[in-house]
Amino acid sequence: MNKLQKTFILFFLVSTTFFGLNNNAFGQKTVIHIEKARVANYDKRLGADVQRLIGNVVLRQDSTLFYCDSAYLNDRLKNFEAFSNVHINFNDSLDIYSRRLKYEGETRIAELFDSVRMIDKTMLLETNYLIYNRNTKMASYPDKGTITSQDKILKSKKGYYQTDKKEFYFREDVELISPDNTAYSDTLVYNTELETAWFHGPTVIRGKDNTIYCEYGWYDTKKDHAHLSRRAKIWSEEQMLESDQLFYDRDIGFGDAKGNVLISDTTNNMLISGDVGKMWELEGRSFVTGKALARNYDEKDTLFMHADTLFLTFSKKEKQAHDLYAYKHVKFFRKDMQGKCDSLVYRMSDSAMRMYVEPVLWSEKNQLTADSIMIAISKNSVDSLVMYNTAFIVSHDSIENYNQIKGKNMTGYFVKNELKSIYVDGNAQTVYWVREEDKTLIGTNLAQSSTMLIRLTENEIESITYRSNPNEVMYPEKELPKDSSRLKGFRWLSEWRPESKADIFVIGPKEIVKPLEEAQKPVMMEDEPEE
Numbered sequence: 001m002n003k004l005q006k007t008f009i010l011f012f013l014v015s016t017t018f019f020g021l022n023n024n025a026f027g028q029k030t031v032i033h034i035e036k037a038r039v040a041n042y043d044k045r046l047g048a049d050v051q052r053l054i055g056n057v058v059l060r061q062d063s064t065l066f067y068c069d070s071a072y073l074n075d076r077l078k079n080f081e082a083f084s085n086v087h088i089n090f091n092d093s094l095d096i097y098s099r100r101l102k103y104e105g106e107t108r109i110a111e112l113f114d115s116v117r118m119i120d121k122t123m124l125l126e127t128n129y130l131i132y133n134r135n136t137k138m139a140s141y142p143d144k145g146t147i148t149s150q151d152k153i154l155k156s157k158k159g160y161y162q163t164d165k166k167e168f169y170f171r172e173d174v175e176l177i178s179p180d181n182t183a184y185s186d187t188l189v190y191n192t193e194l195e196t197a198w199f200h201g202p203t204v205i206r207g208k209d210n211t212i213y214c215e216y217g218w219y220d221t222k223k224d225h226a227h228l229s230r231r232a233k234i235w236s237e238e239q240m241l242e243s244d245q246l247f248y249d250r251d252i253g254f255g256d257a258k259g260n261v262l263i264s265d266t267t268n269n270m271l272i273s274g275d276v277g278k279m280w281e282l283e284g285r286s287f288v289t290g291k292a293l294a295r296n297y298d299e300k301d302t303l304f305m306h307a308d309t310l311f312l313t314f315s316k317k318e319k320q321a322h323d324l325y326a327y328k329h330v331k332f333f334r335k336d337m338q339g340k341c342d343s344l345v346y347r348m349s350d351s352a353m354r355m356y357v358e359p360v361l362w363s364e365k366n367q368l369t370a371d372s373i374m375i376a377i378s379k380n381s382v383d384s385l386v387m388y389n390t391a392f393i394v395s396h397d398s399i400e401n402y403n404q405i406k407g408k409n410m411t412g413y414f415v416k417n418e419l420k421s422i423y424v425d426g427n428a429q430t431v432y433w434v435r436e437e438d439k440t441l442i443g444t445n446l447a448q449s450s451t452m453l454i455r456l457t458e459n460e461i462e463s464i465t466y467r468s469n470p471n472e473v474m475y476p477e478k479e480l481p482k483d484s485s486r487l488k489g490f491r492w493l494s495e496w497r498p499e500s501k502a503d504i505f506v507i508g509p510k511e512i513v514k515p516l517e518e519a520q521k522p523v524m525m526e527d528e529p530e531e
Contacts, residue, residue, distance in 0.1 A: 030078045030105040033060045037071075049076040057082070061105060064134065065089045068101065078105030086112065088132075094120045094163055096132060108134035116141075122166050122192035123149040137164045149192045152221060153177040156188070166193045178221050180250070181207040195222040207250065209281075210236045214246070224250040232257075238320055240264040241279060241286075253281025261288055263312065265321045268348050271295040272310055272324075284322075287311045291505070294324060296346075298380035305332035306504040307344070323347050330355075331504040336417040337382060338362040338498050341373075351377040361385070362497050363419055365395045365459045369491065370410070382414045392489060393422065395459065397433040403461060404431040405454060406487045421455050428452040429487055432461055434474065444480050447472040 034040065038055025046052060051073045053059075059066040059073070059080065067089070068082035082101040088110065089095050096119075098112035110132045118125040118132075118139060127145035132138070139161040147154040147161075147168060157172035168190045176183040176190070176197055186201030198218045205212040205219065205226065213235075214228035225248070232246035234255060244259030261277035263286065264270075275290025292310040296303040307326035314321045324346040331340045342357030353375040355361065361368040361375070363382070370387035377383060391410035395403045408426030412419055430452070432445040451467040466472070475481070495509035503510065 031061070032073065032078055032080065032105050034058075034073070035060050035065070046072055047074065050074050061108075063091050066101070066103065079103060080105075088112075090134075090163075094118070096130070098130070110134070118161070120163065120166075123147050125161060138162055147190075147192075149190075149195070151179055152195070154188075154190060165191070167191045176221075180224070181205055183219065194220075196220045199228075210234050212248065217246075226250070235264075238265060238267045239314070241277070243277065253279075253283075255279040255281070255286075263288065265312075268321050269297050270321065270324070271297070272312060274310070284315060285311065285313050292326075293504075294326070300380065301335050303332055303334040303337075304501040304504055305330065305344075307331075321348055323349075329507050331498050331506075333498040333501050333504050336363065339373075340496055340498070353377065360493055360496060363414075363417075366419055367394045367493060367497075368392070368412070369394075369493075381417050384414060385412045386410070387412070390489060391424070392487075392491075394490065394492060397435075401433050401485065402431070402490070402492065403433060404429075404487045404490060406430070406489065407452075419456055419459065421453065424449075424452045424454070426450065428466075430454070430464060431485060431487055432464070441477055443474045443476050444485065445472065445474050446484060 034053065036056060036058035037053040040051060040053050043050065043052050053071045053073060055069070057068050057071050059071065065088070066080075066082060067085070067087035069084035071080050071082040073080040080103055082103070084099060086098045086101045087095065088101070096110070096112060096116065098116040099114035100112070102111040103109075112130045112132070114128060116127050116130040118130065125139070125141075125145060125147050127141040127143075129141060129143060131140050141159050144157055145155070145159045147159075154168065154170065154177070155173075155175040156170035159171065160169040161167070162169075170185070170188045170190065172186065174185040174188045176185070176188065183197065183203060183205040185199050185203040187199070188203070189198040189200070190196070196218060199214060199216060202215050203213065203217070211234070212226060212228065214232040215230035217226065217228035217230075217232065219226045226246070228246045228248070229244060231242070232244070233240055233242040234246070234248060235241070240263070241255055241257060242260070242262040242264075243257035245257070247256040248254070255278065257277040257279075259275065261274050263272040263277065265272075272288050272292070272294045274288035274292040277286065277288040279286035287309055289309045292307055294305040294310055296305075305326060307330040308328035309326075311325035311327070312321055313323045313325075326344040328342065330342065330344045332338065339355060339359065339361045341355040341359035344353065344355050346353045355373040355375070359370065359373045361373055368385070368387060368391075370391040371389035373388070374386045375382060376385065387410040389408060391407050393405040393410070397403050405422060405424060405428075407424035407428040410425070411423045413421045428449045428451055430445065430447045432447070434442040434445050436442060447464065447466070448471040449466040450469050452470075453465040453467065455462045498504050498506070
């Protein structure tokens, strides 16, 4: 008997005494009856109280029967050692087989050695060394065991089995093998009747299409349901879902995540986070809400986008993301581009982003508005954009003056994320403050045309080409007609512009801070004379 086996025996003896689980507490007797033996005699060489039993030996204590080919029975200590074809039968509900057995009648603890098999109605346990306590109905193995329960196989280095509750407790190198997946854990509890496993340590469940990880939770192997927590995550080759708590139904491919939800899409370099998330794998859709945030990153910069709810659609087979839908209070920030709208669609197949319902796009000095805006992205940079209906571009010329371009539809073209040209189609109008190189004002240019092409350099208008029916007038500063410095529909929305990734969570307009010299100017009372 090695040191590990002695330690396990001591543990069972101490726990039995501590909990008062002795034979008197259960009202049981320690008498061991010889039911059958072909030969029975005393051999002084074995001890004064030891009886040798040979041939088809059957011993009984209470209702438990012990079968073997031969045995040494100590009448005084009420112990015996059995050899070859050992079989213990407990009320026809549990059977244990081995090649050798040591049994203590007082403590009702059995030690079984070599090719041990424990069988009940729900499982088969196989190991080379097993300790069974009849009082506590607890079986344990200290060094490697395999359990077969219906179509599932469980393996571990150490294990305990509560036979009355049909519950296993596994420790170290635990492996649960099912037809569709395999679970690996440090600590696992498994009920053979409920076919449910509880995880109490780092656990990995590998399936055909994805892998699950958690550090606490339970898994119903019959229904294929998992309730996970503590760093819970599900991932495939392209995507990963993480959260504080996660429910997953593998049969219907449904996941319900709560707390610090994070969806990662490596194919499209996208991260989506929030407080609550749901996923329908078979339908190819998922959503996140509650401080929902999408991050689209590349080597140069990251686009941060917030909305009340973010929806993500993906292919059912490849699990590749297709479209991102953002609904209500959409705002996004990137160093070279910012925007807001009510709803937005980003189609990953053609790298196109569409903004709907009062969209505003800011690019460097320019503010762009329309009924809807479509942005085409190429190689992680803005390539072009199309503004549909009541398109309007505004840029600051000075504190009071704004350059303006208005038309039915507009198409803008970018080079290295800088707006270089604008084509205005339908009722094109401009207000442009013309200046010398030293910024001295020359005059104000008012123009109208059916269509026009505008070229820009460093976000400043360089030239305007009128394509049809032009009407252009240059006014000196003091001769500019009243109310002509603003085109109809003019709005300057700087208070809505997100200036950092934190601003995308601000639903309303930001408070505009006045310049220092204006803020310090004394307020004149109505009856106070002006100096």
